[in-house]
Amino acid sequence: MMAHLHDLLRTLCDPAHLPRANPAITAIVYDSRAVMPGALFVAYRGFHTDGHLYIPQAIERGAAAVVYEDPAWDGRIPVPALRTPNARAALAPLAAAFYGYPGRQMRVVGITGTDGKTTTTFLTSVALEAGGAVTGLMGTVDFKIAGRLWANDSRQSTPEAPEVQALLRDMVHAGCAYAVVEATSHALSARWNRLAGCAFDIAVLTNVTQEHLDFHGTVEQYRRDKARLFEMLAEFHDDATPFKQRKIAIVNADDPNHRMFLDAAPPYAERLTYAIHANADVCARNVRSTRDGLMFRVTTPWGAADAHLRLTGDFNVWNALAALTVACAEGVPLSVCLAALERVPGVRGRMERIEMGQPFTVLVDYAHTPGAFEKLMRIVRPLTDGQLIVVFGSAGERDRAKRPLQGEIAGRFCDLVVLTDEDPRLEDREAIIAEIAVGVEAAGKRIGETCLCIPDRAHAIRTAFARARPGDIVLLLGKGHEGSIIYGTTPMPWNEAAEARRALAELGFGASPPF
Ligand SMILES: CC(=O)N[C@H]1[C@@H](OP(=O)(O)OP(=O)(O)OC[C@H]2O[C@@H](n3ccc(=O)[nH]c3=O)[C@H](O)[C@@H]2O)O[C@H](CO)[C@@H](O)[C@@H]1O[C@H](C)C(=O)N[C@@H](C)C(=O)N[C@H](CCC(=O)O)C(=O)O
Ligand SMILES: Nc1ncnc2c1ncn2[C@@H]1O[C@H](COP(=O)(O)OP(=O)(O)OP(=O)(O)O)[C@@H](O)[C@H]1O
Numbered sequence: 001m002m003a004h005l006h007d008l009l010r011t012l013c014d015p016a017h018l019p020r021a022n023p024a025i026t027a028i029v030y031d032s033r034a035v036m037p038g039a040l041f042v043a044y045r046g047f048h049t050d051g052h053l054y055i056p057q058a059i060e061r062g063a064a065a066v067v068y069e070d071p072a073w074d075g076r077i078p079v080p081a082l083r084t085p086n087a088r089a090a091l092a093p094l095a096a097a098f099y100g101y102p103g104r105q106m107r108v109v110g111i112t113g114t115d116g117k118t119t120t121t122f123l124t125s126v127a128l129e130a131g132g133a134v135t136g137l138m139g140t141v142d143f144k145i146a147g148r149l150w151a152n153d154s155r156q157s158t159p160e161a162p163e164v165q166a167l168l169r170d171m172v173h174a175g176c177a178y179a180v181v182e183a184t185s186h187a188l189s190a191r192w193n194r195l196a197g198c199a200f201d202i203a204v205l206t207n208v209t210q211e212h213l214d215f216h217g218t219v220e221q222y223r224r225d226k227a228r229l230f231e232m233l234a235e236f237h238d239d240a241t242p243f244k245q246r247k248i249a250i251v252n253a254d255d256p257n258h259r260m261f262l263d264a265a266p267p268y269a270e271r272l273t274y275a276i277h278a279n280a281d282v283c284a285r286n287v288r289s290t291r292d293g294l295m296f297r298v299t300t301p302w303g304a305a306d307a308h309l310r311l312t313g314d315f316n317v318w319n320a321l322a323a324l325t326v327a328c329a330e331g332v333p334l335s336v337c338l339a340a341l342e343r344v345p346g347v348r349g350r351m352e353r354i355e356m357g358q359p360f361t362v363l364v365d366y367a368h369t370p371g372a373f374e375k376l377m378r379i380v381r382p383l384t385d386g387q388l389i390v391v392f393g394s395a396g397e398r399d400r401a402k403r404p405l406q407g408e409i410a411g412r413f414c415d416l417v418v419l420t421d422e423d424p425r426l427e428d429r430e431a432i433i434a435e436i437a438v439g440v441e442a443a444g445k446r447i448g449e450t451c452l453c454i455p456d457r458a459h460a461i462r463t464a465f466a467r468a469r470p471g472d473i474v475l476l477l478g479k480g481h482e483g484s485i486i487y488g489t490t491p492m493p494w495n496e497a498a499e500a501r502r503a504l505a506e507l508g509f510g511a512s513p514p515f
Contacts, residue, residue: 001026001099002025002026004022004024005018005022005023005024005040005064005080006018006022008098009094010097011090011093011094011096011097012067012084012094013084018082019065019080019081020080021065022080023038023064023080024064025039025040025064026064027098028095028161028162029041029042029063030042030043030091031054032055032057032058032061032063033057035057035061035062035063036061037061038062039058039064040064040065040066040094040098041058041065042068042088043058043066043067043069043070043073044068044069044088045069045070050070051068052069052072052073055068055073059079063079065081066081066082067081067082067083067084068083068084068087069086069087091161091193092161092193092194092195092197095161095162095165095197096165096196096197096198098162098165099166100169101197101199101236102168102169102172103168103198103199103200104199104236104244106136106172106176106177106178107177107201108179108181108198108199108201109180109181109200109204110181110204110232111206112183112185112188112205113208113226114206114208114209115207116207116319117139117157117183117184118140118182118350119316119347121137121182123322123341123347124180124323124327125144126341127323127326127327127337128326128327128332129340130339130341131330131336133178134146135178136168136170136176137179137180137181138167138179138181139182141480141481145167145170145171145174146171146174146175157184157187158183161193165197178330181195181198181200183195185225185226189215189225195229195232196235198232198235199235199236200233201247201248202248202249202330203229203230203233203249203250203261204251204325205229205250205252205258206255207254207255208226208257226261227264228264230249230261230265230269231266233248233249233265233266233269234247247266247270248269248270248271249262249265249269249272250272250273250325250326251272251273252273252274252318252322253273253278254276254277254278254318258273274322274325276296276314276318281300281325282298282301282325282328283299284296284307284317285297287314289312289379289382291361291383291473293311294307294308294309294311294316294320295308295309298321298334300324300325301328303334303335307320307338307342309341310343310346310353311353312379312383313351313379315379323337324337324341346363348480348481348497349364349479349481351363351365352364352365352480352497354497354500354501354504356509358465358507359470359471360465360470360471360474362465362474362476362504363474363475363476364476364496365476365480366477366479366482367477367480368392368394368422368478369406370406370409373406373410377410377414377475384472384473386469386472386473387414387415387467387472388473388475389417389418389467389468389474389475390413390414390417390474390477391418391460391464392406392419392420392475392476392477392478393419393421393422393424393432393433393436394406394422395423395425396422396423396425396426397425403435403439404435404436405439406436406439407419407436407437407439407442408439408443409439409443410440410443411439411440411443411445411451412443412444415450416452416464417440417445417451417452418460419433419436419437419460420433420453420461421433421485421487423484423485424486424487425486425487425488430453437451458503462503465503476496479496480496482496483495
């Protein structure tokens with residue numbers, strides 16, 4: 001990739017303010033340690049340090065130009081430079097221009113909301129592919145481009161703009177007709193602006209509850225930041241190519257905030273609603289939640305059908321409806337779309353069903369807070385008349401107060417609690433488990449009988465499976481999609497779902513039954 005500085009800076013300022021020199025630019029980089037010769041280095045004040053301090057290092061490493069925000073650096077930068085009020089927010093327009101606006105060459109779907117983004121992003125990609133389209137996906141758990149899927153190890157659900165735009169460009173090169181992008185409120189906020197220039201065609205809202213108020217300040221600001229996704233449907237509308245002209249706003253009508261999101265979309269956008277309770281364009285009625293999954297009747301402008309999903313948790317009905325609304329609105333037949341969604345065993349590490357023909361249910365989930373435990377166990381407890389068994393631990397060097405709380409909730413809902421390692425880090429693994437066990441005992445469980453302490457996670461999982469009887473549910477919580485357990489300062493490779501399959505295979509169970 002290569003572009004000329006002026007073509008990039010024109011996204012930030014009028015031509016009169018462009019620096020005189022117009023060097024070729026080879027990359028947009030916000031970390032001096034990643035600067036390569038010819039890069040445009042973007043410097044901003046961070047939470048921990050000030051990016052401006054690294055301008056000399058960036059230039060030493062060959063940066064050809066700098067975009068910055070602190071007036072104290074005016075006249076002190078020996079390469080072509082431009083000051084802009086918020087350099088972090090400038091990353092997105094620069095990166096979109098650098099990569100040639102890849103979002104304008106595909107249909108781009110953005111999915112926002114407090115909960116359900118990752119799941120809905122995944123289901124939407126599945127539903128669109130059912131119609132024959134090649135898709136790309138960016139989410140908390142995985143990235144996907146056409147047939148290639150890999151773990152998102154970045155710690156960010158929505159990566160920084162240069163990574164977002166590079167992924168979109170790769171999707172275009174791989175022949176993707178759709179990009180499905182998880183859009184977090186942080187990424188959407190005007191302060192960070194990571195998703196500008198993506199050229200969204202379809203905006204989806206899952207729901208809005210209170211979260212991240214430390215970042216956004218007020219609930220009102222949080223909602224406004226999320227609603228920016230719907231405003232962004234207007235991007236590039238004036239010169240959109242025919243396949244980019246149709247804009248669609250899709251919201252969950254059961255969420256009291258949904259109107260505000262519809263109102264944020266440009267007037268020419270189509271508006272579609274989905275719901276379980278409210279009246280909506282796409283409705284699920286008569287929802288039944290069982291150990292085998294979710295059953296409901298779906299009515300849509302494109303027809304009606306009975307659905308039987310293998311997903312667990314009533315909230316996944318909303319996620320599936322959202323995915324279905326996107327795909328059907330884009331022309332995928334309802335039956336084709338449902339057939340594909342019905343095959344999904346769950347998103348990696350999110351209520352993921354592990355099936356090896358065993359007579360009990362195994363679910364892997366990332367839940368690792370008391371709130372998530374309570375929510376999940378409330379949903380799962382009524383699904384079995386047999387035992388509910390749980391395996392989990394608590395991270396070392398993190399929120400100690402939550403340990404007995406997790407234990408108390410697990411002790412209250414479950415018949416057998418197996419406590420094990422999560423990420424002990426430099427803490428004593430047995431001591432962490434003992435702190436959780438205090439809560440489990442307070443809920444009436446007895447150590448050595450209904451509460452087992454087995455630090456070795458592989459062994460803990462095997463013990464839980466050995467104790468499971470037909471019809472029971474075994475929950476493996478806390479690790480989800482994560483790829484390691486941190487002992488000391490060393491991450492040891494870990495794959496919860498693979499370990500569960502291995503343990504089931506050792507018990508003599510085979511591959512999942514054909515669906
Ligand atoms: C707490 C936080 O938000 N951190 C983000 C932030 O880091 P920061 O402000 O602390 O940066 P800093 O360390 O002060 O450095 C300032 C600047 O100097 C640069 N630098 C620093 C050192 C050096 O040697 N050279 C150099 O150039 C840095 O690259 C940076 O550009 O700026 C970095 C670069 O822009 C981000 O990658 C980083 O995201 C981290 C990974 C993060 O965890 N972010 C979370 C909060 C996040 O984005 N979450 C949202 C929402 C998730 C949700 O909804 O649940 C998401 O979309 O994932
Ligand atoms: N539509 C929904 N409504 C309410 N809760 C949900 C919904 N979908 C999922 N959840 C809950 O939120 C958890 C996280 O789901 P998911 O990963 O899909 O959400 P997310 O918004 O992407 O969050 P994250 O970015 O942290 O992964 C699930 O395990 C489940 O407990």
